[in-house]
Amino acid sequence: MMDTQLVMYEEDFKKILAVIQRLVRDANAKGIFVVDKNGQLIAEAGEVRGIDTTSLASLTAGSIAATGGLAKIIGEDDFPVHFHQGARDNLHITLVGGRIILVVVFDDRSSLGLVRLRVKKAGTEMGKIFEDIQKKAESEAATGTSTSPFAEITDDDIDNLFSE
Template sequence: MNYGIVSQEQLEQIDVMLTEKLIKLGVDCVMIIDMAGNIITARDNGESKYDVYSFAALAAGNFATVDAMAKLVGEQEFSLLFHKGQDSNIHFSKIDDELLLISMFGKDISLGFLRLNVVDAIEKIRKIWNKKQ
């Protein structure tokens, strides 16, 4: 998947799908970033106060650190990360070797339900990205 040549139409389809599958579920903010921390797209619920640019840079670093730890324990990778706080949670999931889907959500959403929706969203993202340009 080469996201560098994604069309505006494909990005709009992904934004609509992220809104339908995750924001309407109750996710505060969802973004797709590359492994360098660049934001490909970001959606929020209109009430989110996250600094998505700082968050994306830190998230990429966090994922790289955990990737290095995976290799230290003999794993190829940890493709999913989850951070749980008292009121806020962060879920990271790899779309492919270049991209991450990050969801920030509160305690109202169960992790299992979110994960089901994230798996479905990633499948749809891959299909949209792989369409002929």
């Protein structure tokens, strides 16, 4: 099955941001990233300065894709939770609703148990938000009420991007 295009409106974005900002506090995390399975960064919260977020998003998606492939080889659907332990910082990565990846960066101010517990609750909330986004996209597609900015662009708009 092909994915539908992901369209994120301001109100959905605010809901996601609220969930991850709370998760940063509840889990004592350093930073949190929400990444699309195709490698695009959707939202971030916490101490994320100095982190190359575009690369983080692309590599996270690559890693999830690779381990998902491994899962299928041994007869599993997916490995929905990943934990990477470092000398100072750790990564906790969760697949939400099969499409979104929640990345939590934490250090010894928190613990794996706490992160796991808090991520579980936040993951459920986030799953619900993305389900609504998906439903909205599907109903827009079905009724033809999509408001994509691309509906109005002209060939000149596209050419202008390459005019330099």
